[in-house]
Amino acid sequence: MPSGGRVLVASNRGPVEFYRDAEGRLAAKRGGGGLVTALTSAMTGTGGVWIAAALTREDREQAAEGRIDVAVGGADYRLRYLDFPPAMFDRAYNDISNRVLWFVHHNLWDVPRAPTFDERFRRSWAAYRKVNGTFAAALDEEAGPSSAVPRFLVQDYHLCLVPALLRSRRPDARIVHFMHIPFAGRSYLRILPHDVREEMLAGMLGADVVGFHHRAWADNFLSCCTLLRDAEVDAARSEVKWLGRRVKVGVYPISIDPVALRTQAADPAVARARRRLERWRDGRAMILRVDRADLSKNILRGFLAFEAFLRRTPRWRERIFFLALLQSSRGEIGEYRQYLRECLRAAGGINASFGTPRWQPVRVVVGDHFPTVLAAYQMYDVLLVNPVFDGMNLVAKEGPFLNELDGVLILSENAGASAELGVGAVVVNPFDVARTTDAIRLALAMSPEERAERARRLQEAVGATSVHEWVAQQLEDLRPAKRTSNAASGMA
Amino acid sequence: MPSGGRVLVASNRGPVEFYRDAEGRLAAKRGGGGLVTALTSAMTGTGGVWIAAALTREDREQAAEGRIDVAVGGADYRLRYLDFPPAMFDRAYNDISNRVLWFVHHNLWDVPRAPTFDERFRRSWAAYRKVNGTFAAALDEEAGPSSAVPRFLVQDYHLCLVPALLRSRRPDARIVHFMHIPFAGRSYLRILPHDVREEMLAGMLGADVVGFHHRAWADNFLSCCTLLRDAEVDAARSEVKWLGRRVKVGVYPISIDPVALRTQAADPAVARARRRLERWRDGRAMILRVDRADLSKNILRGFLAFEAFLRRTPRWRERIFFLALLQSSRGEIGEYRQYLRECLRAAGGINASFGTPRWQPVRVVVGDHFPTVLAAYQMYDVLLVNPVFDGMNLVAKEGPFLNELDGVLILSENAGASAELGVGAVVVNPFDVARTTDAIRLALAMSPEERAERARRLQEAVGATSVHEWVAQQLEDLRPAKRTSNAASGMA
Numbered sequence: 012m013p014s015g016g017r018v019l020v021a022s023n024r025g026p027v028e029f030y031r032d033a034e035g036r037l038a039a040k041r042g043g044g045g046l047v048t049a050l051t052s053a054m055t056g057t058g059g060v061w062i063a064a065a066l067t068r069e070d071r072e073q074a075a076e077g078r079i080d081v082a083v084g085g086a087d088y089r090l091r092y093l094d095f096p097p098a099m100f101d102r103a104y105n106d107i108s109n110r111v112l113w114f115v116h117h118n119l120w121d122v123p124r125a126p127t128f129d130e131r132f133r134r135s136w137a138a139y140r141k142v143n144g145t146f147a148a149a150l151d152e153e154a155g156p157s158s159a160v161p162r163f164l165v166q167d168y169h170l171c172l173v174p175a176l177l178r179s180r181r182p183d184a185r186i187v188h189f190m191h192i193p194f195a196g197r198s199y200l201r202i203l204p205h206d207v208r209e210e211m212l213a214g215m216l217g218a219d220v221v222g223f224h225h226r227a228w229a230d231n232f233l234s235c236c237t238l239l240r241d242a243e244v245d246a247a248r249s250e251v252k253w254l255g256r257r258v259k260v261g262v263y264p265i266s267i268d269p270v271a272l273r274t275q276a277a278d279p280a281v282a283r284a285r286r287r288l289e290r291w292r293d294g295r296a297m298i299l300r301v302d303r304a305d306l307s308k309n310i311l312r313g314f315l316a317f318e319a320f321l322r323r324t325p326r327w328r329e330r331i332f333f334l335a336l337l338q339s340s341r342g343e344i345g346e347y348r349q350y351l352r353e354c355l356r357a358a359g360g361i362n363a364s365f366g367t368p369r370w371q372p373v374r375v376v377v378g379d380h381f382p383t384v385l386a387a388y389q390m391y392d393v394l395l396v397n398p399v400f401d402g403m404n405l406v407a408k409e410g411p412f413l414n415e416l417d418g419v420l421i422l423s424e425n426a427g428a429s430a431e432l433g434v435g436a437v438v439v440n441p442f443d444v445a446r447t448t449d450a451i452r453l454a455l456a457m458s459p460e461e462r463a464e465r466a467r468r469l470q471e472a473v474g475a476t477s478v479h480e481w482v483a484q485q486l487e488d489l490r491p492a493k494r495t496s497n498a499a500s501g502m503a
Numbered sequence: 504m505p506s507g508g509r510v511l512v513a514s515n516r517g518p519v520e521f522y523r524d525a526e527g528r529l530a531a532k533r534g535g536g537g538l539v540t541a542l543t544s545a546m547t548g549t550g551g552v553w554i555a556a557a558l559t560r561e562d563r564e565q566a567a568e569g570r571i572d573v574a575v576g577g578a579d580y581r582l583r584y585l586d587f588p589p590a591m592f593d594r595a596y597n598d599i600s601n602r603v604l605w606f607v608h609h610n611l612w613d614v615p616r617a618p619t620f621d622e623r624f625r626r627s628w629a630a631y632r633k634v635n636g637t638f639a640a641a642l643d644e645e646a647g648p649s650s651a652v653p654r655f656l657v658q659d660y661h662l663c664l665v666p667a668l669l670r671s672r673r674p675d676a677r678i679v680h681f682m683h684i685p686f687a688g689r690s691y692l693r694i695l696p697h698d699v700r701e702e703m704l705a706g707m708l709g710a711d712v713v714g715f716h717h718r719a720w721a722d723n724f725l726s727c728c729t730l731l732r733d734a735e736v737d738a739a740r741s742e743v744k745w746l747g748r749r750v751k752v753g754v755y756p757i758s759i760d761p762v763a764l765r766t767q768a769a770d771p772a773v774a775r776a777r778r779r780l781e782r783w784r785d786g787r788a789m790i791l792r793v794d795r796a797d798l799s800k801n802i803l804r805g806f807l808a809f810e811a812f813l814r815r816t817p818r819w820r821e822r823i824f825f826l827a828l829l830q831s832s833r834g835e836i837g838e839y840r841q842y843l844r845e846c847l848r849a850a851g852g853i854n855a856s857f858g859t860p861r862w863q864p865v866r867v868v869v870g871d872h873f874p875t876v877l878a879a880y881q882m883y884d885v886l887l888v889n890p891v892f893d894g895m896n897l898v899a900k901e902g903p904f905l906n907e908l909d910g911v912l913i914l915s916e917n918a919g920a921s922a923e924l925g926v927g928a929v930v931v932n933p934f935d936v937a938r939t940t941d942a943i944r945l946a947l948a949m950s951p952e953e954r955a956e957r958a959r960r961l962q963e964a965v966g967a968t969s970v971h972e973w974v975a976q977q978l979e980d981l982r983p984a985k986r987t988s989n990a991a992s993g994m995a
Contacts, residue, residue, distance in 0.1 A: 118691060121613035122891055123798040123842060127807060128935040196688030198723060198892070199610060201917060204935045231690060234726065306615040315619060350615060399614055400690070425693060443620040443696045 016159030016185075018054045018486070021146050021173060022166035023104070025063030026051060027081060027090060029073055037069060039081075045405070046191075048268040049478035050164060051086045053486065059088035060153040062146060064095060064104075091153065093145055103142040104169065105343050106135035112168045112211075115195045115203060117307040117400045128204050136207060140172055143214070147176035160185055162489055164482070165218065167191045172210065175217030185489045188218035189263070192402040193427070194228040200235045212239055216253040220488045222263045224403040225427035229260045263484055264431060266476040267408045276385045276413055285386035288334070291374060292390070295332040296455060299391035299418075301384050301406045302398075303340040304351045304377065309397045309423070309441050310335065311350075314357040314373070316397075316447035321365050321372060324452060328365060331455070333373045334391075336384055351377070388413040393454045395421050396428075397441045403427035411435070411469035417462035419454035420469060421447065431475070435468035508651030508677075510546045510978070513638050513665060514658035515596070517555030518543060519573060519582060521565055529561060531573075537897070538683075540760040541970035542656060543578045545978065551580035552645040554638060556587060556596075583645065585637055595634040596661065597835050598627035604660045604703075607687045607695060609799040609892045620696050628699060632664055635706070639668035652677055654981055656974070657710065659683045664702065667709030677981045680710035681755070684894040685919070686720040692727045704731055708745040712980045714755045716895035717919035721752045755976055756923060758968045759900045768877045768905055777878035780826070783866060784882070787824040788947060791883035791910075793876050793898045794890075795832040796843045796869065801889045801915070801933050802827065803842075806849040806865065808889075808939035813857050813864060816944060820857060823947070825865045826883075828876055843869070880905040885946045887913050888920075889933045895919035903927070903961035909954035911946035912961060913939065923967070927960035 026047040032038045054061065061081075065074040073079055074092035081090050095103075111132070114120050126132075146165075150173070154161040163186045165173045174188045200208055212235060215221050223229045229249060236242045236251045243252035251258045275281070298317065302308040317333050335358065341347040358373040365372050376383070388394075394410040404426040411420055411432075422429055422436035429438055437450045457465075518539040524530045546553065553573075557566040565571060566584035573582050587595075603624075606612050618624075638657075642665070646653040655678045657665045666680045692700055704727060707713050715721045721741060728734045728743045735744035743750045767773070790809065794800040809825050827850065833839040850865040857864050868875070880886075886902040896918040903912055903924075914921055914928035921930055929942045949957075 118610075118614050118694075122610050123801070124803060124845075126934055127804055128932070129807075129811070129937045133937060193690070196690035197726075198685070198688035198719070199691060201932075202610075202934050204932050204938065205916075227690070234689075309615070311616060312619055315621075319621070353616075424697075440620070440693075440696050442618055442694050445621045445625060446696065 016057065017154065017161045018057045018059045018164065019150055019154055019161055020050045020054060020059070020061045020164045020166065021063070021150055021170055022050075022061070023064050023108070023169035024066060025070065025090060025092065026061055027079075029067065029069035031069065037072065045266055045268040045478035045481070046166075048271060049265070049482040050166075051088065052479055053164065053482040054088040055086055057088075060091060061088055062091050062093060062149050062153065064100065064142070065092040089153075091149065093149055095142060095145070099138045099141060101343075102135040102138035105341075106132070107139040108169045109341055110344060110346075111135075111203070112171070113192065113307075115200060116168065116190075116193050118195070118199055119306050119399075120202065122202070126202065128207075140210075143170055143172035144176055146170055147173050147180065150177055151180040154181070154184075162486060163187065164189065164485065172214035173217075175214045178217040186218040187220045187222060187485045187489060188215050189222040189485070190215075190228065190232075190402065191224065191265075192228075193225075193400045193425075194223065194231040195235065196231050197234045197238065200238070208235075209239060212236055212242075213253075216242070216251060216258050218258060219256070220259045220261055220485060222261050222485055223427075224262070224264050225430055226262050228402065228427070229262050233260055259488055261485070261488055263481050264427065264476060265403055265405075265481045266478050267405060267412060267473065268478055269412065269474070272385075272409060272412060275381065276389070278382060278385075280382035281385045281389075284380070284383040285389060288383070288386055288390060291334070292332050295330055296327075296392045297390060298331065298333045298393040298395055298451065299336070299387050299410070300334075300395045300397075301336045301387065301410070302338070304337040304347065304354065305340050306346060306350050307398050307400055309399045310337070310354045311357055312441065312444050312447065313395050313397055314354070314361060315444045316395075316451060317373070318357075318361050318364070319444065319448040320451045321361070323448065327455065328372075329367060329370045331372070333361075334387060335373065335375045336387060337375060337377045338379045339377050385413060389415045391418045392416060393419050393421060393451060395447075395451075396426060397421065397423045397439060397447060398426050399423070399441050401426040401428075407432055407436070408473045411466065412473050414466065417459065417466040419457060419462060419465060421450045421454060431472045432469055434472055435465040508549065509646065509653045510549045510551045510656065511642055511646055511653055512542045512546060512551070512553045512656045512658065513555070513642055513662055514542075514553070515556050515600070515661035516558060517562065517582060517584065518553055519571075521559065521561035523561065529564065537758055537760040537970035537973075538658075540763060541757070541974040542658075543580065544971060545656065545974040546580040547578055553580055553582050554641050554645065555582070555584060556592065556634070557584040581645075583641065585641055587634060587637070591630045591633060593835075594627040594630035597833075598624070599631040600661045601833055602836060602838075603627075603695070604663070605684065605799075607692060608660065608682075608685050610687070610691055611798050611891075612694065614694070618694065620699075632702075635662055635664035636668050638662055639665050639672065642669055643672045646673070646676075654978060655679065656681065656977065664706035665709075667706045670709040678710040679712045679714060679977045679981060680707050681714040681977070682707075682720065682724075682894065683716065683757075684720075685717075685892045685917075686715065686723040687727065688723050689726045689730065692730070700727075701731060704728055704734075705745075708734070708743060708750050710750060711748070712751045712753055712977060714753050714977055715919075716754070716756050717922055718754050720894065720919070721754050725752055751980055753977070753980055755973050756919065756968060757895055757897075757973045758970050759897060759904060759965065760970055761904065761966070764877075764901060764904060767873065768881070770874060770877075772874035773877045773881075776872070776875040777882060780875070780878055780882060783826070784824050787822055788819075788884045789882065790823065790825045790885040790887055790943065791828070791879050791902070792826075792887045792889075793828045793879065793902070794830070796829045796839065796846065797832050798838060798842050799890050799892055801891045802829070802846045803849055804933065804936050804939065805887050805889055806846070806853060807936045808887075808943060809865070810849075810853050810856070811936065811940040812943045813853070815940065819947065820864075821859060821862045823864070825853075826879060827865065827867045828879060829867060829869045830871045831869050877905060881907045883910045884908060885911050885913060885943060887939075887943075888918060889913065889915045889931060889939060890918050891915070891933050893918040893920075899924055899928070900965045903958065904965050906958065909951065909958040911949060911954060911957060913942045913946060923964045924961055926964055927957040 074094040423441040566586040915933040
């Protein structure tokens, strides 16, 4: 699709998952999600390469065999896994990416007590730098001595240093760095040690384009760049002048892959899951949440709002069912295990207070069964997506896309998706439990006409952007001399 | 001193403390600190009035007697106490000012769990609005139908709504609102409910001048004002256009009152306290911290840094003494009681791990005895001031001003004072325990020449500004047609 040289992608997690089939043979399964679809299509036909960390034993076996040619469903690119020493990768991935960078960009710390940056942190930061350096070296090597200038699409907070490290190897490289999560405000970013925050910002500014899902995160990044003495921030143009280059800070909201989602939703496993959920629901109204069990997802306050709803609206008791599908996440991190325990305790408390012999108000399923998620999407009356902060949140797009009951979306104003979905969702401040309770009441009292109208607007908003545009616009913005007219539309 | 009409001050806490003397008679004692000195001198000779909430039983007895003429030490103004129903004041002061506004501006929440805004919060916010309204009405009333336009100096986060409420009563009023604490970044401010954060910002923008101690807090405020649809923020001029007016956002770092401090330090009680502290110290090097036991003061990480220092530098064991003078604070708030317990436990842990029969490494004194603080200022080798965030922090100015041993100041980069004191202090990131440990080592290893040079620079920096300039500059900036030359210097 795109013209202008090879496209190379780097991400922590690869686009393909290897597993052992029933006969013990190594098999590959494409990762779901719009991101993989978009990046795959961008690479295809360019001699593209995707570089990722080997995360499983099976990945590592593949890594040992060298590059892998991926040619499934029209895709055509090579995949290369990087195999890191486990201790080094654990430090980079758990200590830095997930315990420091994830926390700082989502405002998750209990600041009077955490974080504390100690000598262990310094060793972990060195490991993060090393992992990033290995990615940069691999990208450089795979790009080779190409005549056309290669284009690099570097994904997310795991790889913040890659752009600058790659630029030092290839001054002429064309690089996008995309952050799929929020970006910290300037005061909060100052929690990071001086040299670390500067290295991170300078790492990202090694790119030509730094991308975010929402204007607020881009604005925060611009504001944070003023912490770098030599950066010149032009907020009006959304640019940073840095080391003689202009870095564009762009907003590219990602969408879903409608074709893949429809296909997956048509799977018999989804119909089976749906029958099970219908039994659980037993004719009641259904509130759904679907989340990784993450500190940023605000599961606790969701339960608090539901509890207040039951307390204040007795007529709804026994007539409503809250289904929480939680994907267990980051069990290596103590804060996550603790948070999941608190969520389960909160749900248990509601069931103990309000449950009757015939009715269990809340059901929490901790697991990772996508057919059940798809079935639940089809049949909710209310979808609660209330993260404290969230780069985009694709549940808020997938749910309305598949829902068949004109279900109402309650959406956090701090999810990136709120920019597009505000037209149809009931938007709430995620900390405002009283207003979230009101939103549940409002959603359940809404007329069928209003539900239908809102559902239509949500579907329209979800359909208005495509994952292909998402990546095409980034590649377009990479061109040194930008065309000024509607160049991107021809590529969509 | 200032010309141009009466000066009226509003603050939560009044400038005078009433107490019963040994014979049971009501007596008055002037509050210490540069703020009272500055505001008192600004009011004196203008027919000034100071309005404050009655906080103690003695205050309330005074409130019942009406206005009080204050004429001590050259001061000349009237004092009026406002007596609020205790439940209302508790909601405004504890629930809103100290549990919500203090937390949001210092980034203190454990965001996955707190805050939750519920119906109780709404009632408390209504109480805060009411208290602010009472202040505004009293200011209006006290200003009376004066011919010269009165000038109002409204203090701090307890009274954020007063400027707008006062402006609606007196459109021609000249109002300064001064925030003595930091101001939240834009993302973090968004934790507050939509209407509440807008009401707060609009409340402050009722002033002609909004003042902060540090550029970073002023910049955060400007950035937060972009959340108001109708505000036009001119960051370069540090102005906000709002409802047809231009609001200046200014930086006025406050200082100490050197005369009062010298006088207090010469008190015999200080000499007695010093003898006691010298016995405790017993010839050892002394690290000092002086703080309210507040979540923002970072007492825990200070102990962690000291613990790491003792672990890594065994030669300093038994040769050093850490004195923590903590003023107990906000005991009505569970988080504060919990934090103080954790601090005491951390200190106890260090004493248990490293203490010997001859030596207790840490001594924590919880109390409120200013002579002991002044004595400790005179005799520290190292003063640790490492708040996570702090509007200004006057300990960092008082300590170096009184110290007699060329003591080294270790100062958080997130304290407002760091802008002026960075020239002489060892500046640290308060979350970086490893670097704080390094700073302790560095301070203790410093040559006498370097200590003397740094102490000299600190004294110079503290002396470079005066509390009188602080208030004079604000009043100067209140003038509708500003003189452009060095108008303020003539008033200092």
